[in-house]
Amino acid sequence: MTEQVDRRSVKVAHWFRESLSFRNVSSLYLLVVICIVFAFWVSAKFYTVGDLKTILESQTATALASVGLMIPMAAGAFDLAIGAEVGLGVVLVSWLLAKAGIPMVPAIAVTLIVGGFVGLVSAILITRIRIDSFIATLAISSVLTAAALWITSDEQIVGLSSTFDKISTQQVFGITVPVYILLGVSLCVWYVMEVTPLGRRVYATGGNIEAARLAGVATAKVITFSLIACGVLAALAGVVESASLGGGDPTIGPSYLLPAFTATFLGSTQFRRGRFNIWGTIVAVYVLQAGIQGLELAGAPVWIPDLFDGVALAAAVGLARFELRSESGAAIRRLLRFGSTRKTGRNSHDVEGPAGGEVA
Amino acid sequence: MSVPILELRNVSKTFPGLRALDRVSFSVSPGEIIGLIGRNGSGKSTLVKVLAGIHRSDRGSEIVLGARGRMGSDPEDRPQMHFLHQELGLVSMLTTIENLNLSNDVGKARILPVARKRERRRAEELIGHLGAHFDVTKPVGELAPAERAIVAIARVLGRWTHRQNVLVLDEPTAALERSGVITLFDAVRQAASDGAGVIFISHRLDEVMELADRTIALRDGVVVADLATSDCNYDQLVRLIVGPDVATEQHQFNRDVGKPLLSVRGLRGSSSRGSKVRVTSLEVRAGEIVGVAGLLGSGRDELLGLIFGSRVGSVSEMTIADQNLGRPNMRTALSLGVGYVSADRARDGVIMSFSARENLTLPWLRPLTRHFGRLDASAERYDSKKWLGMVGLQPLKPEFRLMIFSGGNQQKVALARWLRTQAKILLLDEPTQGVDVAAKAAIYDLMLSAAREGTAVLFSSSDARELAALSDRVLVMCDGTIAKTLEGTSLTEANIVQESHGFV
Numbered sequence: 001m002t003e004q005v006d007r008r009s010v011k012v013a014h015w016f017r018e019s020l021s022f023r024n025v026s027s028l029y030l031l032v033v034i035c036i037v038f039a040f041w042v043s044a045k046f047y048t049v050g051d052l053k054t055i056l057e058s059q060t061a062t063a064l065a066s067v068g069l070m071i072p073m074a075a076g077a078f079d080l081a082i083g084a085e086v087g088l089g090v091v092l093v094s095w096l097l098a099k100a101g102i103p104m105v106p107a108i109a110v111t112l113i114v115g116g117f118v119g120l121v122s123a124i125l126i127t128r129i130r131i132d133s134f135i136a137t138l139a140i141s142s143v144l145t146a147a148a149l150w151i152t153s154d155e156q157i158v159g160l161s162s163t164f165d166k167i168s169t170q171q172v173f174g175i176t177v178p179v180y181i182l183l184g185v186s187l188c189v190w191y192v193m194e195v196t197p198l199g200r201r202v203y204a205t206g207g208n209i210e211a212a213r214l215a216g217v218a219t220a221k222v223i224t225f226s227l228i229a230c231g232v233l234a235a236l237a238g239v240v241e242s243a244s245l246g247g248g249d250p251t252i253g254p255s256y257l258l259p260a261f262t263a264t265f266l267g268s269t270q271f272r273r274g275r276f277n278i279w280g281t282i283v284a285v286y287v288l289q290a291g292i293q294g295l296e297l298a299g300a301p302v303w304i305p306d307l308f309d310g311v312a313l314a315a316a317v318g319l320a321r322f323e324l325r326s327e328s329g330a331a332i333r334r335l336l337r338f339g340s341t342r343k344t345g346r347n348s349h350d351v352e353g354p355a356g357g358e359v360a
Numbered sequence: 361m362s363v364p365i366l367e368l369r370n371v372s373k374t375f376p377g378l379r380a381l382d383r384v385s386f387s388v389s390p391g392e393i394i395g396l397i398g399r400n401g402s403g404k405s406t407l408v409k410v411l412a413g414i415h416r417s418d419r420g421s422e423i424v425l426g427a428r429g430r431m432g433s434d435p436e437d438r439p440q441m442h443f444l445h446q447e448l449g450l451v452s453m454l455t456t457i458e459n460l461n462l463s464n465d466v467g468k469a470r471i472l473p474v475a476r477k478r479e480r481r482r483a484e485e486l487i488g489h490l491g492a493h494f495d496v497t498k499p500v501g502e503l504a505p506a507e508r509a510i511v512a513i514a515r516v517l518g519r520w521t522h523r524q525n526v527l528v529l530d531e532p533t534a535a536l537e538r539s540g541v542i543t544l545f546d547a548v549r550q551a552a553s554d555g556a557g558v559i560f561i562s563h564r565l566d567e568v569m570e571l572a573d574r575t576i577a578l579r580d581g582v583v584v585a586d587l588a589t590s591d592c593n594y595d596q597l598v599r600l601i602v603g604p605d606v607a608t609e610q611h612q613f614n615r616d617v618g619k620p621l622l623s624v625r626g627l628r629g630s631s632s633r634g635s636k637v638r639v640t641s642l643e644v645r646a647g648e649i650v651g652v653a654g655l656l657g658s659g660r661d662e663l664l665g666l667i668f669g670s671r672v673g674s675v676s677e678m679t680i681a682d683q684n685l686g687r688p689n690m691r692t693a694l695s696l697g698v699g700y701v702s703a704d705r706a707r708d709g710v711i712m713s714f715s716a717r718e719n720l721t722l723p724w725l726r727p728l729t730r731h732f733g734r735l736d737a738s739a740e741r742y743d744s745k746k747w748l749g750m751v752g753l754q755p756l757k758p759e760f761r762l763m764i765f766s767g768g769n770q771q772k773v774a775l776a777r778w779l780r781t782q783a784k785i786l787l788l789d790e791p792t793q794g795v796d797v798a799a800k801a802a803i804y805d806l807m808l809s810a811a812r813e814g815t816a817v818l819f820s821s822s823d824a825r826e827l828a829a830l831s832d833r834v835l836v837m838c839d840g841t842i843a844k845t846l847e848g849t850s851l852t853e854a855n856i857v858q859e860s861h862g863f864v
Contacts, residue, residue: 196733197725203714204722210708214670215723215777216694274713 026319027270027280027287034287038294053175055289060178061086061241063285065256066263067182067189067278068233073264074193074276075226076206077126077133082234082260084144085118087253089238091148094157094248097164104164108239115235116228118144123224148250157248168244178240182282185233190278202226203275258309262288266316274320288312365390365557366441366526369422373406373415373581380406381417382581388526388557393548395572395589396561399601399824399857403581404561408530412443426524443528448512452501456511457483459500460518486514490547506540510547517551525556531656532560533567545571563655565597565861579603598861602824602854617832618646621816622667622698622785626676627688629659629666629840635673636840637662644785644816649807651827652820653856654837660820661703663837664787667818668700669693681784694723696785699778701771703789703820709774710762716773717744717758724781743780751776752802768799775806786810788819792826804830824856836860 065086072079079085089111096107118140125136170177193199204212205222213219237256242248266288267280288308295304364387373381381403388394398404409415411423423431431438450459460483483496492510500508509532516527529548533541548571552558562568568575569589577585577600585592585600623643629635637659644650654660665671669688678685680696693700702709710719721728721740728740744758751772753765762770771791778786791807792800807830811817821827827834833847836859844859846852 195735197729197735198733200718200722200725200735204711204718207711207713208708211702211711212722214668214690214700214702214708216691217722218691 027266027283031283031287031290034290034294038290038298041294041298051293055286055293057176057179058244059285059289060182061237061244062256062259062263062289063182063282064185064237064240065234066260066267066281066285067186068230068237069260070264070267070276070278070281071189071193071202071229071233072133072223072226073268074206075202075223076209077223077226078137079119079122079227079230080134080137080257081118081122081141081144082230083253083255083257084141084148085115085231085234085253086238086241086256087148087250088118088144089115089235090242090245090252091152091157091238091248091250092235093239093242094160095151097160098157098248104161111239112232112235115231115233115238117231118235119227119229119231120224122231123220123227126227127220127223145253148253152248152250154250156250158246160242160246164243165246166243168240178244181236181240185236186278186282189229189233193278198222198225206276258313259285259288262309262313262316265313265320269316269319284316363426364388364424365426365524367424369424371407371410371421371423372418373403373410373421374418380581381410384578384581384583386576386583386586388559390524390555390557391552392574393552393558393560393572395568395575396559396578397563397565397568397575397597397601398578402578402601404578405530406581407578408443408528408561411441411528413438425526440525441528442516442525443530444509444512444516444532445530448508450500450508450512450515453499455499456487456494456496456503459511460486460515462515482518483514486518487511489517490514490550492543492547504540506543509540509544513544513547513551517554526559527551527556528559528561530561531563533562533564541567563861565594569594569597577601598854598858602857617648618814620645620679621681622818623677623679624667624675625678626674627663627666627678628674629662630672630674633672635659635662635666635671637666637673638840639663639842642667642835642842644818646784646814646816647811648832649811649817649819649830651831651834652818652837653824653827653834653860654820655860656822658837658860659840660822660837661789664700664789664818664820665702667693668698668787670700670702697781697783698785698787699723699781699783700787701774701778701789701791703793705767705770705774705794710770712763713761715759715761716748716753716765717741719762719773720744720747720758720777720780723777747776747780748773751779751806766796766799768795768803771795771803772799772806775803779806779810783815785816786818788817790821791819792821792823800826824853824860827856828853 065082069079069082092114093107093111096102096110097104100107102110122133122137122140125131125140126133129136131139167177172180193202201212201217201222202225204215204217205219209219212222241252245252263284264276264281266284267278267282268274268276270280270283271277272280291312292305292308295308367387369385370383371381371385372379372383384403384407386394396404396407406415410417410421417423425431425438425440451462454462457479461479480496487493487496487510490510490513492507494503494507500511503511513527527548532544545567548558548560560568560571569592572589575585575587575589575592575597576583577597579601580603584603620643623641624639625641627637627639627642629637652660652663662671666673667688669690669692674687675685678688680693680698683692683696685692706712711722714722717740721743725735728736728743730736741758745756748758749756753769753772753776762773765773775788775791786807788807791803795803804826807817807819819830828851831851833845834851834856835842836844836846836856838844838860846855846859
């Protein structure tokens, strides 16, 4: 009896240690370090409660775009049009409200539908015409940039209705509405990706598309779904951004590209051991922003955010690769240490033995 | 006879739990063509890898390279060993001239413009020397397979800076038509008459008899024969590689077979994709295990994928579980209860980054789905414990990622998923490829018990022993067609080997 309890407590302790290990949640530790460093460096200015709230609220659009991007990335499809999709959302909703005079709710709905349609077009290019997702979405990205310039005639759109602007300023319990939108979207995405068969199939497609196909997963449909979802969320990010800008700026899209990719890759190193996942992505968005914000407050020159984004992207991808490689190695070593499973270790040698070699 | 150009003395190679090569000794003289024969797993590939320096031979082994003396373990330290594998290592977008000169511009003038005329003349000389004539300015990808092989040999020849060379040809003819084989053999004979020692490895015994001066047979890592080819006949060679113990063993099955679950007529592979498969008719009944035998390039490795619909092909008539299909269609096949396990686990068999549990349940998530599309985590855990336990997953850790299991255990998971869906028809491509002995036995048990439950099992294998041990019938493929069906008393290991080699 006591032995059983003991074993359970060991298990819980093990789980606890694993969950809090540096590898698993490194960016949370990073966040703490950033807070401490900047608190000392620029003590007076940095990290008052107000600052934290500003970071939280200012990054909702980036976070929405990153969450959207996370879905096709999990399905193994790159969406390089993510920035342009956000940009299109920004100008489209502004144009519909200010120039076309459409009421707020239909304007937002149309924007989201157009975002989904853009994802559908990317998906058709990738799954039907079989263009590599990298190239297909790069092309789409340029087309969308052109569309944004055409809609706005390369000018800022201003004078949106005050009810629309209110979306970004209206507070509930002291926090603005977009944060709740992000929370709601995140919960939905979490549910779909982690709890439903669809999410499982998305990860299967990203894990090994051929194996998934042979196991009966409709991989083309999965990729299509993921890109449509990404398009809708990017458009939603555009709507939120437009509300906080109070207008439409045709040049804003590209600035979302790098932060979204950095966040999804860095997020993949968190919590789920190399798998793209929602909470890792969101945490990564805020860790990165905290770093940039701190540097800016410390009086860093204007080129720092770009430098930071670039270095962080390379570091995040490198970390993600390391995570995938090192885990299998570590796990094998762990297995070999178990006496009972020594057999498994020996078998793995056999693969390169004559039986395996002969077949090649 | 002159001094041997290559001599092996007591070369052994031990893998954990397996003696792949056991004191192999033989020698190769200049100008001599040695045929090396043996079945899958007899140690041929290991021997090639030892010679190439990929594997390190055991202590006490000695490999002497003519005048150069003992060969070290460094792969760079054997410039006179030349290897030609089935993948020829040519760049298909470049022309013959460019391929021949890829490694030749070392030293001087690396950045000077290449001397086109001279290079072309040299390429034509090398090709012509081997008795072949074709356009050397065409991209290699557009050449016939035999011509590509000649380019590869010519490249090896062109690199020869001295006369003491050994050329190792590992299954060079698998992808070739008969006329191509003749062209290639002429080239090999020419290389030998230039003073090279040739080791020719092939499954096709007739080719070995045609080309080799001397034949060396390997069985279970031991040289069982080393004789002049003119002294032996075909049956003798078959007996040599099969071994005396199993040659006449035949097997008796009294399985109850039911109605046909799978029947296919007029199956054709897509010839535009280089498939030669033409199968007139094929039928598998409930409770029956049917094996598919055949050499590399016989279409054995394509047949199941074509039936399943994961490879492009067509049929004139196809019935799966009483349903007519106009053409092979993977999704329809899956919905009718067909399960397919591919030969290449890592490429398209399983998802390495998924846990064993996730791999298991992927094809059939519906019974685990509750309201609002939620997957019932505890039901899934229960299912995975049950099925992975049944197939004997070692260690039984459904949450571990698949990449950390051994090949045999990965294969068990791949099988378990279709047992879980209660597939009526199992198509298994090389189910025991790269799997150790214990896991092999477990997989055989699973196949047999599935058949007892009334599943129709169709499996392909390169191992004649397991084909003979498991199957009610064996279809032997040759050049894309089913050349022979072995059953009853004629279903023996020796017959499978003999029929596969395309000799009547």
